[in-house]
Amino acid sequence: xxxxxxxxxxxxxRDSYMELVLDFPLASIKSDEHLAEAxxxxxxLLARGSLDEGAETYLDALSDxxxxxxxxxxxxxxxxxxxxxxxxxxxxGVSQIQLSRDTALPKSxxxxxxxxxxxxxxxxxxxxxxxxxxxxxxxxxxx
Numbered sequence: 001x002x003x004x005x006x007x008x009x010x011x012x013x014r015d016s017y018m019e020l021v022l023d024f025p026l027a028s029i030k031s032d033e034h035l036a037e038a039x040x041x042x043x044x045l046l047a048r049g050s051l052d053e054g055a056e057t058y059l060d061a062l063s064d065x066x067x068x069x070x071x072x073x074x075x076x077x078x079x080x081x082x083x084x085x086x087x088x089x090x091x092x093g094v095s096q097i098q099l100s101r102d103t104a105l106p107k108s109x110x111x112x113x114x115x116x117x118x119x120x121x122x123x124x125x126x127x128x129x130x131x132x133x134x135x136x137x138x139x140x141x142x143x
Contacts (some may be wrong), residue, residue, distance in 0.1 A: 009054055017054030020045075026061050029069035038066050078141045082116045088132045103127045 009017050024041045045051060045059050079087070089099060096114070100107040105127055112118035120128070120139055129136045 009057065013052060013054040013057075015054065016052050017058050020055060020058040024062075026058070026065065029065050032073070035066065035069055035073075038062055042066065080116065081120045081139075081142055082114050084139060084141075085110070085113050085120075085128070088128070088134070092132060099131070103131050 008014075020041075024037070029035050029038055042059060042062055045055060048055075051059065089095070094102070096107055096110050099105070100110055105124060109118065109121075109124065113120060113124070119142060125136055125139045128134075129139055
């Protein structure tokens with residue numbers, strides 16, 4: 001037995017969705033110029049504030065198309081261990097000394113990571129993930 005999912009837009013929701021599709025059709029993005037126009041459409045929708053279900057559905061689909069194009073044509077390199085640690089420290093408002101005290105990690109190890117001389121060790125990843133309350137995978141991306 002096959003289960004089918006039925007997804008239909010009805011009434012005013014369908015009307016707002018179709019109006020947007022007619023104005024800027026949902027299709028794979030093929031160029032940077034097409035990407036720029038898609039981003040302008042997204043910006044206009046987001047500037048509206050609240051959107052009805054039709055506009056939300058359209059924005060979700062357009063965002064997926066933009067994300068797919070950007071992933072393929074404009075990938076972002078993962079942050080280095082130094083960049084990641086610096087970001088987490090700024091976000092939490094802690095100094096190297098405070099981080100060392102709170103995690104029992106040697107201040108010299110923290111300094112070496114921040115200067116790019118050393119990468120995270122397994123022990124550091126475990127302690128930092130717990131301290132900053134982030135998934136281990138966030139810190140282990142470069143491991």
